[in-house]
Amino acid sequence: MSETVLKAGSAEPQYQPSYLEMETKHKGILSWILATDHKRIAQLYFFSMMTMFLIGALIGVLIRIELMAPGRTIMDAQTYNGFFTLHGIIMIFMFVIPGLPAVFGNFVMPIMIGAKDVAFPRVNLLSWYLYVIGGIIVLTSQFVGSGPPDGGWTFYAPYSVKSAANIGMAAMGAFFLGFSSILTGLNFLVTIHRMRAPGMSWDRIPLFVWSLYATGWIQILATPVIGITLVLIVFERVFQLGFFDPAFGGDPILYQHLFWIYSHPAVYVMILPAMGAISEIIPTFAQRTIFGYKAIVASSLLIAFVGYFVWGHHMYTSGMSDTAKWVFSFITFLVAIPSAIKVFNWVATLYKGSINIQPPLLYAVAFMFTFMIGGFTGLIIGAVAQDIHLHDTTFIVGHFHYIVFGGTGFAFFGALHYWYPKMYGRMYNIKLANIAWGLFFFGFNVLYFPMFVAGYMGMPRRYFDYLPEFYIPNLISTMGSWFLYAGIILMIYNLVKSRKTGAIAPANPWHGVTLEWSIQSPPTYENFDEIPVVKDGPYKFK
Amino acid sequence: MFNGTSTFVEGVDNAFLFIVVISLILLIVLTFLMVYFIFRYRKERNPVASQIEGNVTLEVLWTVIPGILVLMMFWYGWKAYTPMREVPEDAMVVKAVARMWAFSFEYDNGKKSDKLVVPINKPVKVVLEATDVLHAFYIPAFRVKQDMVPGNPQYVWFSASKTGSYDIFCAEYCGTLHSAMITKVEVLEETDYQAWYEGSALAGDEPVGLKLLKDNACISCHSTDGSQLVGPTFKGLFGKTHKVVSNGVEKEIVADDAYLMKSITDPASDVVVGFPAIMQPYQLPDSSLKSMVEFIKTLK
Numbered sequence: 001m002s003e004t005v006l007k008a009g010s011a012e013p014q015y016q017p018s019y020l021e022m023e024t025k026h027k028g029i030l031s032w033i034l035a036t037d038h039k040r041i042a043q044l045y046f047f048s049m050m051t052m053f054l055i056g057a058l059i060g061v062l063i064r065i066e067l068m069a070p071g072r073t074i075m076d077a078q079t080y081n082g083f084f085t086l087h088g089i090i091m092i093f094m095f096v097i098p099g100l101p102a103v104f105g106n107f108v109m110p111i112m113i114g115a116k117d118v119a120f121p122r123v124n125l126l127s128w129y130l131y132v133i134g135g136i137i138v139l140t141s142q143f144v145g146s147g148p149p150d151g152g153w154t155f156y157a158p159y160s161v162k163s164a165a166n167i168g169m170a171a172m173g174a175f176f177l178g179f180s181s182i183l184t185g186l187n188f189l190v191t192i193h194r195m196r197a198p199g200m201s202w203d204r205i206p207l208f209v210w211s212l213y214a215t216g217w218i219q220i221l222a223t224p225v226i227g228i229t230l231v232l233i234v235f236e237r238v239f240q241l242g243f244f245d246p247a248f249g250g251d252p253i254l255y256q257h258l259f260w261i262y263s264h265p266a267v268y269v270m271i272l273p274a275m276g277a278i279s280e281i282i283p284t285f286a287q288r289t290i291f292g293y294k295a296i297v298a299s300s301l302l303i304a305f306v307g308y309f310v311w312g313h314h315m316y317t318s319g320m321s322d323t324a325k326w327v328f329s330f331i332t333f334l335v336a337i338p339s340a341i342k343v344f345n346w347v348a349t350l351y352k353g354s355i356n357i358q359p360p361l362l363y364a365v366a367f368m369f370t371f372m373i374g375g376f377t378g379l380i381i382g383a384v385a386q387d388i389h390l391h392d393t394t395f396i397v398g399h400f401h402y403i404v405f406g407g408t409g410f411a412f413f414g415a416l417h418y419w420y421p422k423m424y425g426r427m428y429n430i431k432l433a434n435i436a437w438g439l440f441f442f443g444f445n446v447l448y449f450p451m452f453v454a455g456y457m458g459m460p461r462r463y464f465d466y467l468p469e470f471y472i473p474n475l476i477s478t479m480g481s482w483f484l485y486a487g488i489i490l491m492i493y494n495l496v497k498s499r500k501t502g503a504i505a506p507a508n509p510w511h512g513v514t515l516e517w518s519i520q521s522p523p524t525y526e527n528f529d530e531i532p533v534v535k536d537g538p539y540k541f542k
Numbered sequence: 543m544f545n546g547t548s549t550f551v552e553g554v555d556n557a558f559l560f561i562v563v564i565s566l567i568l569l570i571v572l573t574f575l576m577v578y579f580i581f582r583y584r585k586e587r588n589p590v591a592s593q594i595e596g597n598v599t600l601e602v603l604w605t606v607i608p609g610i611l612v613l614m615m616f617w618y619g620w621k622a623y624t625p626m627r628e629v630p631e632d633a634m635v636v637k638a639v640a641r642m643w644a645f646s647f648e649y650d651n652g653k654k655s656d657k658l659v660v661p662i663n664k665p666v667k668v669v670l671e672a673t674d675v676l677h678a679f680y681i682p683a684f685r686v687k688q689d690m691v692p693g694n695p696q697y698v699w700f701s702a703s704k705t706g707s708y709d710i711f712c713a714e715y716c717g718t719l720h721s722a723m724i725t726k727v728e729v730l731e732e733t734d735y736q737a738w739y740e741g742s743a744l745a746g747d748e749p750v751g752l753k754l755l756k757d758n759a760c761i762s763c764h765s766t767d768g769s770q771l772v773g774p775t776f777k778g779l780f781g782k783t784h785k786v787v788s789n790g791v792e793k794e795i796v797a798d799d800a801y802l803m804k805s806i807t808d809p810a811s812d813v814v815v816g817f818p819a820i821m822q823p824y825q826l827p828d829s830s831l832k833s834m835v836e837f838i839k840t841l842k
Contacts, residue, residue, distance in 0.1 A: 077772075078718045078818060147818060152715055158692065159675040159716060162822065246693030252676055253691065286583075288591035295601050317678060317689050317713075319696045322627055326620050333612040337605060344604040345596075347572055350579035354591040357584060365580070369573055376565035379612065383561065383619020385554045388626065389685040392678060392713040456558075458682020460713040463721035467709065541593060 018425065018522035036121035037525055039423075042107035044128050049095055049103065050492070052135060056090035057488060059083050064447070064481040067474050070466055080464040081150035082165070086142060088153030089170060093177045094135055096408045097266060100273035101184055102131070104415045105212045107423060109188065111516040112206045114197025114534060116526040119190040127183040134176030141169035152462060154263070157244030157255040161236045168237045171230040178227045181269070185219025188212050197515075199534035206514045206538040207290065210297050211276025214304035218265045218272075222308065226262035229255070253318050260311035268307040270404055271371075272300055274411030275342055278364050281418050282346050284512040285361040286353025289539040292345040299338035306335045316387045325384050332382040339375055343368060358510065359433040363414025366441045370406025374399060377452060392462075394473075395455025401448045413440075413491065420495065421505030425521040428498035436491035443483025450477045514538050547708065547729075548684035548700040549665075553622035555685075561615050626686065629699040633665035640670070640677035640690045642822060643719035644759035645710065649739065654757060658710060658727040660702060661735035667699040674822050678714035681727055689714055702729040718772050718820055719762060751837020754830050763821070766841055773821065774814050777841045786812040787819075802838060803831045 017023070019039040024031040032040060063083055066073045075083070106124065110117055118124050142148045145166035151159050160167045192213045196205070205213075232243045233255075242248025244255040283290045290296065312320065312328030346368060355361070377399040381387045390396060421427050450473035455461075459470040466474065508517040515534075519527055582588070636658065637648040647655045647668075660666045670679050672690035679698060680687040686698045702708075712723035730738060748756075755761050755776075768777040774784075779797050786795050788811060795801055795812055804811060809821035826834075 077721070078820075081715075081718060081720070150717070156676060156715065162675060163717065163820070165820075246691075251694075253694070286591060287585070289593045289595055291594060292596040292601055295596065317687050319689055319691050319694060325623070329620060330616055333616040336612050337609050340608045341601070341605055343572060344600075347576050347579070348594075348597075348600070350576060350583065352588070352592040352594060353579070353583050354585045354588050355580050355583050357580065361580075365576060368576060372569050372572060376561075376569060379565060379615055380558060380561050383557055383615055383622075385550070385619050385622030385626070385685075386558050386561070387619075388623065388687050389554055389682070391687060392680070393682075458680070458709065458711070460680060460711045460721075462715045465721045467724070541591065 015520060016524045018520070019525050020424075020522050022525045034125070036117070036125050038106050038110050038117045038121065038124060039523060041121075041124050041128055042103050042105075043423075045098060045102040045106060045131070048128075048132060048135065049098060052090050052094040054488075054492075056087055056095060057485060059087040059090070061481050061485050063087060064478040066464070067466070068478040069475070070468055070471060072465070077464040078147070078150065081462070082142070082148035084462060085150050085152050085170075086138075086148065089138055089149075089174065091404075092153050092266075093138070093174050094131070096270045096404050096412075097177070097181055098131060098184070099270055099408055100277055100412055100415060101188065101212055101215060101269075102127075103412075104208070104277060104419060105184070105188060105273060108419055108516045109209055109212055110191060110195070111519065111523060111527050112209050112514050112538075113192065113195060113200055114515050114528065114532045115191065115195040116528065116531075118187050119195055120187050123183055124187055127180045127187070130176050130180035130183065134173045134178075134180060136173075137176060138170050138173030141166045141173060145169060154259060155230070155233060156259075157233065157236070157250070157252050158246065160233055161245040162247075168234045171233050175227050175230045178223045178230075181219050182223045182227075185216040185223070189216040189220065192216070197532050197534050203294070204534055204537050207279035207293070207296055207300075208273070208276035211272045211279070211300050214300040215269050215272045218269050218304050218307070222262045222265040222269075225258060226266075229258040229262070232258075253315070253320055256315050256318050257311070257320075260314045261308075264311035264314065265304075265307050267400075267403070268303055270408045272303060274367070274408040275300065277411045277415040277418070278346060278367055279342075280512075280514065281360045281364045281414055282349045283539045283541075284418070284510050285356050285358060285364075286350055287356065287511065287541050288349065288353045289537070289541060290345070291348035291351070292341075293537065293539070295341055296345050299341045302338040303335060306331060306338070310335055313382055313387070316384055317391045329382060329384045333379070336375065336379060336382070343372060343375075356510070358417075359428075359430060359437055360414050360418035360510070362434065362437045362441075363410050363417060366437065366444075367407060367410040367414060370402050370410060370444065373449075374402030374406055377402065389458075390455055392460055393455035394451040394459050394461050397461050398448045398451030398455060401451070406444060406448070410441075410444075416495070418510070419516070420498075421509045422516055422521050422523070424499055424502075425505055426498055426500075426502035427505040427509060428494050428502055432490065432494040436487050436494060439483050439487030439490060441487075443480050443485070443487055446480025447477050447484050448480070450474070450480075511541075513541055547704050547706070548681075548686070548702055550622070550626055550685045550700065551683075553625065557615075557618040557622040560618050564611055564615070626698070629667050629697070630665040630701075633667040633699055634660075635667050635669060636660070637669045637671065638679060638690070639673060640679070640712065640716075640723075641673040641759050642675065642717050642762075643712070643723040644762045645677075645679070645712075645723070645725050646757055646759070651739070653739065654753075656756065657725055659735065659738055660727060660729055661732045662702055662705050662729050664732070665699055665701045667697055670696045670698065675716050676714045677712045677716050677723065680711045680713040681708055682711070683708040684727075687713055702727070705729045705731060718818070722762065749833075749837050749840075751833040751835070751840075754826075754834050755837065758824060758826070760834070773817055776838045779841070780835075780839045785815040787815060788812045799832075799835055802835045806831060806834065 147165045149165045149167045149170040235241050242250040244250040310332045313332045454470050454473040507521050639646050647658050670690040672692045677690040684700045688696045688698045707726050710725045763772040765775045768775050813819045
């Protein structure tokens with residue numbers, strides 16, 4: 001707690017030691033890895049996740065080089081199979097699922113609701129430890145036992161039961177990562193329910209916080225299902241219990257149901273907080289109130305709820321009943337509506353704004369564009385007949401990269417550029433950030449768009465080798481990956497360099513009006529000297 | 543694309559076009575508005591923003607109109623799908639069996655083939671079975687795909703309307719050589735098909751052992767000509783001494799009859815050094831095992 005108490009809202013508050021410099025019980029590295037401050041935990045997540053992201057992206061580039069031409073290019077088939085599996089596990093479980101909640105949820109959510117920390121700071125630290133343990137187990141599974149796991153991040157049975165590769169260990173790693181996610185969700189739900197500043201009624205909560213709230217419920221209710229499923233896989237491998245492998249009397253389709261009951265809602269765990277971040281960035285850079293606050297809140301809750309009942313659209317070709325196919329297809333189309341509502345409201349928020357074109361806004365625009373393409377291609381494969389043709393082709397790979405990377409990825413880096421000055425008290429080089437964004441956005445589309453073409457032509461996914469007719473789209477795709485990677489490296493270089501040498505950022509560089517902009521940058525331990533009283537909605541610009 | 547090679551192509555592609563056209567219009571309009579607003583209302587031109595909280599009419603419109611559009615998309619997609627489930631009564635039946643990493647097709651008269659050969663303009667029901675893990679039977683040109691589930695036979699049907707040769711892919715990940723699990727469907731004129739069906743081009747001439755090695759997809763991993771695939775080649779295998787790993791211990795073993803048979807029924811027990819331990823055990827009658835080994839002996 002700070003010694004000198006200043007009145008909140010005084011004109012020139014004196015700078016106090018920030019969360020980065022504060023005195024703690026422990027020194028050096030211990031003051032970080034034993035930290036319970038939500039902002040320090042956010043930093044722990046940030047660095048571990050960015051490390052994983054860069055490894056995952058590098059593997060992605062290697063996969064693309066392998067696919068640059070038919071036949072063997074740089075690796076053999078089994079290495080390739082291990083690589084796309086590792087790429088999936090890292091990116092899904094260690095980057096996009098913890099994603100925005102673990103970093104920006106931890107950093108700004110308590111500040112946005114006027115709280116000093118989350119409800120359970122120690123549990124929050126435990127979540128990070130579970131994340132690290134899960135990550136270490138998954139990475140270790142690559143190097144010990146009978147060979148790197150293959151079969152994809154989906155661990156489909158009975159392959160995952162029969163494969164000699166080290167799948168059991170990777171599944172246990174994912175199990176730990178799941179618990180990390182459950183605890184974060186629980187922590188955030190309690191925080192949002194119990195710790196809002198006086199006056200912050202439910203209709204005054206910032207939209208990013210609302211999106212974390214909707215996400216929290218999915219994390220708590222859906223993640224245990226994947227935990228149980230992964231344990232069943234391990235039991236089946238170790239004790240030969242017949243859950244999923246017909247050789248032991250199990251049912252492979254049951255596995256897919258259990259897997260997607262979690263893993264489809266997990267897509268909304270990835271995308272809802274991303275939508276929340278976009279709902280913060282757009283009003284700030286348009287300097288006007290969000291269009292349709294209530295519609296956006298309602299659509300978040302609807303997506304979270306309806307999103308539970310669409311998992312079967314991953315399984316049209318699995319052999320489940322035709323009734324199940326049309327029911328899941330029908331609900332899948334329904335869930336498109338609240339997503340569309342959000343896009344309409346964001347675009348309407350730009351109308352008659354006073355728009356300040358800065359890197360976070362560019363990322364938000366990129367998000368909306370790629371998310372729309374991801375959404376529209378989702379309509380194509382939500383329809384049963386087209387999905388029969390496109391399922392398990394590169395069309396699917398293109399589609400989910402547009403949603404998960406184009407959606408969540410652009411929102412993540414947009415949020416990073418948005419809250420960076422708040423996190424570190426320094427500003428990055430804007431010009432460099434714009435160039436990096438351009439490379440990123442260009443490379444992204446060149447990389448993933450040709451996958452729709454190859455997919456409609458019929459190229460199956462998870463193919464180490466392909467027939468010559470798919471050569472051109474694959475070649476273009478691979479070239480795109482180089483631009484994309486260059487953009488990411490340039491962006492990271494800019495952000496890392498500016499951390500020490502960037503210009504000192506004012507407390508409110510973008511003229512935002514949510515609570516995090518009312519305190520100093522970087523914030524102090526416990527954020528507020530005096531808990532603010534909220535008198536109005538979150539986006540009241542003068 | 544849109545070449546009408548099977549019964550379903552038109553339905554699937556029309557539903558696809560319907561969704562693509564609506565999506566493209568929405569994408570272009572929304573992207574245009576987004577970019578236009580950003581430049582039209584940038585702070586240099588519009589220093590003071592208008593605080594517009596929302597508009598109920600607009601919210602209702604952009605909920606109801608997309609709602610109607612997506613329900614239409616759903617309906618087109620479903621309507622294009624239902625014919626895929628309604629197999630005509632006069633359809634001929636072919637059984638397809640998938641195993642790592644090959645398809646084999648069995649006809650009514652007992653004929654076996656590694657390609658699917660069908661007559662033109664005749665409904666064909668392909669009954670799909672898998673022996674080990676999930677595979678998927680995918681003919682892009684016909685717009686059909688179905689997972690092949692061990693212990694749970696599935697089916698697809700189609701009627702090919704152009705002669706020619708089209709790709710069949712395995713579309714569900716099934717292990718190391720998943721991407722090599724490719725074959726063809728040959729669509730022939732009725733008379734050519736009958737000649738093929740009654741002929742014995744594939745069966746008969748071959749030694750029984752080779753036929754068994756083909757039927758069980760052994761040769762997708764073990765070559766007969768000395769080339770290096772996933773597993774050791776059969777050429778020159780018999781009678782030589784090989785380094786193997788048994789229960790984690792490296793030892794030398796002579797490839798005799800007993801060793802070869804055990805390697806088929808229990809491949810994990812002695813794994814040749816330098817090769818991954820990924821082969822599944824095969825349960826085959828002793829007579830088959832003997833024929834296979836006899837054939838391998840001939841590959842000097």
